[in-house]
Every structure is written in C-alpha cells, then in structure tokens.
Amino acid sequence: MEMDIRKSVIAGTWYPGDPVTLRGEVRRYLDSVPVQPLGGPVVGLVSPHAGYLYSGQIAAHGYRLVEGQRFDAVVVVGPSHRVLFRGASVWPSGGYETPLGVVPVDRELAGDILTADPVMNADRKPHAAEHSVEIQLPFLQVALGAFDFVPIVMGTQDLRTCEAVADSVWRASKGRNVLVVGSSDLSHFHSYEQAKRLDGAVVDFVRKRDYRGLARELEGGSCEACGGGPVMAAMLFAEKAGARGVQVLRYANSGDVTGERRQVVGYLSAAFYREAAGRKGG
Numbered sequence: 001m002e003m004d005i006r007k008s009v010i011a012g013t014w015y016p017g018d019p020v021t022l023r024g025e026v027r028r029y030l031d032s033v034p035v036q037p038l039g040g041p042v043v044g045l046v047s048p049h050a051g052y053l054y055s056g057q058i059a060a061h062g063y064r065l066v067e068g069q070r071f072d073a074v075v076v077v078g079p080s081h082r083v084l085f086r087g088a089s090v091w092p093s094g095g096y097e098t099p100l101g102v103v104p105v106d107r108e109l110a111g112d113i114l115t116a117d118p119v120m121n122a123d124r125k126p127h128a129a130e131h132s133v134e135i136q137l138p139f140l141q142v143a144l145g146a147f148d149f150v151p152i153v154m155g156t157q158d159l160r161t162c163e164a165v166a167d168s169v170w171r172a173s174k175g176r177n178v179l180v181v182g183s184s185d186l187s188h189f190h191s192y193e194q195a196k197r198l199d200g201a202v203v204d205f206v207r208k209r210d211y212r213g214l215a216r217e218l219e220g221g222s223c224e225a226c227g228g229g230p231v232m233a234a235m236l237f238a239e240k241a242g243a244r245g246v247q248v249l250r251y252a253n254s255g256d257v258t259g260e261r262r263q264v265v266g267y268l269s270a271a272f273y274r275e276a277a278g279r280k281g282g
Helices: 019-031 052-066 107-116 134-144 159-172 192-208 211-220 228-240 254-258
Strands: 042-047 073-079 088-090 095-098 101-104 149-154 178-183 185-190 245-253 264-273
Touching: 019 052, 019 134, 042 052, 042 228, 052 134, 052 245, 052 254, 052 264, 073 107, 073 134, 073 228, 088 107, 088 159, 095 134, 101 134, 107 149, 107 159, 134 178, 149 159, 149 228, 159 211, 159 228, 178 228, 185 192, 192 211, 192 228, 192 245, 192 264, 211 228, 228 264, 245 254, 254 264
Parallel strands: 042 178, 073 149, 073 178
Antiparallel strands: 042 264, 088 149, 095 101, 185 264, 245 264
C-alpha cells in the first residue's frame, strides 16, 4: 500500500508544509470570498495551479462554491509539466498525500476510466514530480472534508485527447455525482497588459463554452494556457453531464498580487453547473 501513496513534492514550498498553518491559510482564502449563487449544482471547475501566494485567492472562488457539498468522487485533471508522453495518465490506486492527510483514490472509478479509451494509461511516472494535481488537494480537503478522487495527468492536450479524457470520465461516472477540476494557469511571462489581452481570449472561450475555438486558438498561439487540455476536458465533461451554465468567477494575474507587471502569469477560476429551469448561465 505504501508504494501506492504518492508523497507530496511541493509541501513547504508551493504551500505551507505544516498542517495547521496550511489549513488556516486555505480557510482564510475561502472565508474572504463571498458565495456567488449559481443557478444549479456545480459539475466542473477551472482552477489555477501556481503557489498559493500567487493564485490561492483566485482558486478560493471556485472551492467556496462547493464547500460542504458531497460528491461521490472528484476527478482532478492537470497538465504534465515535466514528463513528455502521449495520452493521459491515471494514478490507479492508493492515494495522494498532503500535510492534511492522504486523499484516497477511488480505485473502481479509476479502473473504469482506464478501460474506457486507449488514450488513458496507468503510468505513475508523470505524477511523481507534477504539481498541477496536488496543488488542488488542500483546497478540496478543507472545502469538502473526506472525499475520494481520481488524479489524471495529461501529456498531449490536443482536442482528440481532451475528448477522450472527458468521455472516459463521463462513461465511468454515470450514475454518480462527480466533480471534475481542470487545473490550469494561463499566459506566462508577458507584460501585464499583454497578459490581460491573451488571457481575455481564453476567458471568453470559457464563458461561451467554446472548446473547439479554444483548442484552435491555443494551437495557433493567439492565446495561452499551460492547462488548456484540462480546461477543455472539464468543459466537455460538463457538457456531457448536462451542465449548460457557466460562470467566470475571477480572473487575475501575478502582477495583481506582487505589483510586478513586467512578466506575469495569468490565473482563472470558473464553474460549470447544471441550470435550473428558466435560468441561463453567464
């Protein structure tokens, strides 16, 4: 069992390594965000994956929406920053450890996702040093309490892979209440104004739920998102799950936090939700 526990690689650097300090910091982020009522239950989130000093307050907007809710499982999809590979990798058993404890993997759901499409694999190597999935977990641990999850790391982020990931999760989770988190930062190391222009295009595609347009423009280089694939996977899953509502909760970049505007990184929090009759997402 011990070999199935993926140990934290960013505790003490990207977020506090002490559990009391970490819980308190996440709690402060969440408490500072007013609840933004939506027109129905949340099915998917877009959440940033930088260090909490830079993006924690942005991430809190999404996790505040689901605080105290119960899900049968949470699927966290992140991009691979360090390992080049094709397809998407699922950590199939055991769990991920943070200073707040081990988040257990839903082994049955992970297995069903793995067998749903050849794009999916069970290679653990992409997970070993990857921060994009782990960074979401303390927020989820504080917001949800105990929960099971499935971590997915995407190597290729083309539209075909995004469709396969979303379809695999959807088929495997039918009949279950599952939340999908797409972990992504936006543009990197542009000036503050240029970042706002580039990121504005991504935000617009998310608001329109236009995953095809987002895929096209990311490939063409007219906008940037290091987790564009996870964003599209969350968007596609939400569509399959009947979630037609979308709310852009917060956009900012590192310049808004540090005051340094020469080279910034963009962050987005957004939610996809099932609309009540007669309501329309915005």
